Amino acid sequence: METLQLNNCRLTWLKGGVTHLDGGAMFGVVPKALWSRKYPHNENNQIELRTDPILIQWEGKNILIETGIGKGKLNEKQKRNFGVLEESEIEDELQSLGLSFEDIDYILMTHLHFDHACGLTRSQDGEYVSVFPNSKIIASKVEWDEMREPNIRSKNTYWRENWEAIQNQVETFEDEWNLGPIKMVHTGGHSDGHSIVVIEDGEDLVIHMADIMGTHAHQNVLWVMAYDDYPMDSIKAKDKWMKYGLENKAWFTFYHDAFYRAIKWDTENNILDKVERIR
Numbered sequence: 001m002e003t004l005q006l007n008n009c010r011l012t013w014l015k016g017g018v019t020h021l022d023g024g025a026m027f028g029v030v031p032k033a034l035w036s037r038k039y040p041h042n043e044n045n046q047i048e049l050r051t052d053p054i055l056i057q058w059e060g061k062n063i064l065i066e067t068g069i070g071k072g073k074l075n076e077k078q079k080r081n082f083g084v085l086e087e088s089e090i091e092d093e094l095q096s097l098g099l100s101f102e103d104i105d106y107i108l109m110t111h112l113h114f115d116h117a118c119g120l121t122r123s124q125d126g127e128y129v130s131v132f133p134n135s136k137i138i139a140s141k142v143e144w145d146e147m148r149e150p151n152i153r154s155k156n157t158y159w160r161e162n163w164e165a166i167q168n169q170v171e172t173f174e175d176e177w178n179l180g181p182i183k184m185v186h187t188g189g190h191s192d193g194h195s196i197v198v199i200e201d202g203e204d205l206v207i208h209m210a211d212i213m214g215t216h217a218h219q220n221v222l223w224v225m226a227y228d229d230y231p232m233d234s235i236k237a238k239d240k241w242m243k244y245g246l247e248n249k250a251w252f253t254f255y256h257d258a259f260y261r262a263i264k265w266d267t268e269n270n271i272l273d274k275v276e277r278i279r
Contacts, residue, residue, distance in 0.1 A: 007202030016068020020083025067119025143193025189234030
């Protein structure tokens with residue numbers, strides 16, 4: 001497991017599964033001749049995308065960013081369509097840290113698409129139950145509302161089996177949510193309710209832009225996904241937080257990146273420091 005130690009917070013990446021999605025969809029209008037220089041693809045034009053939650057440990061609290069794709073949640077057709085070659089190993093990963101599902105205090109959901117939210121519930125005796133029974137699950141109110149009443153476009157990614165069993169654990173916010181050095185900020189863009197996570201821990205700054213900068217190859221402000229419901233909102237938020245992060249030597253962290261867990265760039269886009277994924 002890869003880690004990043006801050007002043008008071010420790011970040012650890014857990015194995016939440018992997019998907020392989022179409023590279024063109026992941027980079028939108030960016031020509032393949034450009035994006036393929038920065039991120040490899042297979043013979044089917046698919047790129048590897050992790051779904052690895054980040055465990056934040058701070059002052060005795062255990063906080064997850066996202067929950068992976070779950071285990072035993074997807075049928076064979078879904079696995080094939082989404083290129084799922086690995087499912088979640090979060091339970092084993094937590095056990096190796098001396099933790100269990102019951103020890104997670106908060107789950108920060110940047111949004112509730114299936115590849116982020118499948119790990120919230122599991123099937124037990126023919127019904128879905130909460131995986132993290134003691135957690136407060138945090139999401140923007142806009143996102144939570146759409147999760148339960150998706151539109152014609154979003155209904156394919158907001159699944160009832162991912163929210164019905166955990167609805168009593170959910171706490172929503174309008175613009176920002178705070179816990180010590182950690183805050184969530186509603187940005188919109190990828191989805192209407194999409195949020196980012198910002199950690200300001202002494203001199204250490206972490207910006208987790210979730211799916212408005214899904215991988216290190218999405219660093220260019222204009223490189224946004226075809227999956228984004230509101231791409232101009234993605235660009236606006238990404239521009240704002242990239243500038244803030246670069247000016248303040250932030251760590252940019254990733255949930256989907258198959259190669260890097262975190263990168264620190266300078267204002268000329270040179271890599272100052274990095275946490276590479278152990279492959």
